[in-house]
Amino acid sequence: MSDGDDNTSLDVVYYCDEMFGFETISGAFFILIFIFSLTGNILLLCVLFFYENLRNVTNIFILNLAFSDLVFTVTLPFWATYHLHHWVFGDFFCKFMTAAYVAGSYCSIILLTAMTVDRFITVVLHWPGNPVRRQRCAMLSCAAAWLISIAASVSDAIKVGEETDWNNVSRCEFSSGGSDVDLGYYLQMSLLFFLPFAIIVFCYSAILKTVVQTSNRKSHHTVVVVLCIVAAFFICWGPYNTIIFVQSLYKPEGCYEYDNLYIAYSICRILAFSHCCMNPLLYMLSKKLRGHFSQLLHCENARKKKRERGTGPITSVIQNVAFIAQNSAVVLDLPSQ
Known part of the structure; x- marks a missing residue:
């Protein structure tokens, strides 16, 4: 290799190392998201337990969504430390935190899909049925959501581990398992994100068409709240999953391309992680829940x-x-x- 090639190689390594500054920004955002999410979801759980009827089907789903957000939230300090410094928690916590992260995110999308299907059956098909049977179906749906997400998280946890790179820095990364591992990961992501997205779009198209033709304002309000919750999930997680899919197809040829792709990936990741503190804010759309929050904060009860x-x-x-x-x-x- 010529001297010119050596200089070029050194420049490339140095330029790529400059991106470490964005790691610090990501870590700081993760800490802020952790604080807001932990506070908001604990308040939401208190409101549900103290003021709401937990036998209500929508409340059953909201309760499980809050728990899934908290499961995801507890991983954020670990990822923040990882980005601000490096992975210092060992191989076991690398696997455990990856499992919690995957379980929380996948459980949310499955629960949101179940909520949407429940709205579709109630509003479009007019199958209110037996209330007790509907509650049991909601509970079974939540149990299935947790089982599927935990199974997916165990599958991902097996593939990650603590690794030490050339400059003796520990990282929590996916092991290089070849194209078969990558294919399995992207297939899992498609089934647990893009398939629910297609189901939700279909259901809400029918729901909105039906709601427009009715004059039940209470039904309108419930549908709007659930729609906002679902829309917030896809606005936050959609770009992140899309850019992961793009990364599987496009490999940057130089540090400039890698730089741009990594900036886009980091911004989308911050947006995705911020979703765990969105749901308590969206529930404030409900006047009744706003009153409960006010009572809880002022200890009126x-x-x-x-x-x-x-x-x-x-x-x-x-x-x-x-x-x-x-x-x-x-x-x-x-x-x-």
């Missing part, structure tokens, strides 16, 4: 219980008198035999 304890005996007497009077009225209204 505690004050209400305190007032009830202060007037407990009097209230209890009044309720007993009302109950006796109601029963007497029922007896008087009975027809003579």
Whole structure:
């Protein structure tokens, strides 16, 4: 190799190393997303447990979505440390955090698909059916979502591990398994992202067509909230999955191309990871949930219980008198035999 070639090679390595600055930006964003997501989803879970009916089908899905977001969220400090420094947590946590990351993201898309199908059956097909049976179907759907996402996460966790590169820096990366491993990964991604996307687009096309023809404002509001939740997921995760698919087809020939592709990838990754703190904000579209959030933050429920304890005996007497009077009225209204 000539001296000119050596200089070119050195320039390429030096120019590529400049991209490490974007790693620091990504790590800082991951910490911010972690703080907002942890706070928002814990508040959402408190609202669901204290104020909402957990037997409601939509609330069952929202509850599981909040848990899946939290599973994804707990991995963010580890990825932030990885980008700000390098992987310092060992091989086991490399696999475990990858599994949690994959399980949280895949579980969200499966749950959103199930929510959309439930809306489709209710609004378009008009199959409200037995409420108990519908609740059981929702619970089974959530259980299936967790099982499928955990199975996918175990498959991915097997393929990752802690590796040390040429300058003795530890990384948590996918092992180089060849084209068969890459094909399996992209096939899994297609089945667990693009297929649900196609199902959701089909269902919501029919839902919106039906809703436009009806005048039930309550139904309109529920559909709009669910639509916003689904749209936020695809706006956040769509570009990220698309650029991963592009990376499988396009290999940059030089550092300039790699530079541009990596910047696009990093921005899309930050957008995708920010989704875990979006759902609590979207639930604020519901006036009822906004009221619950306000009560929770101002501890109004505690004050209400305190007032009830202060007037407990009097209230209890009044309720007993009302109950006796109601029963007497029922007896008087009975027809003579």
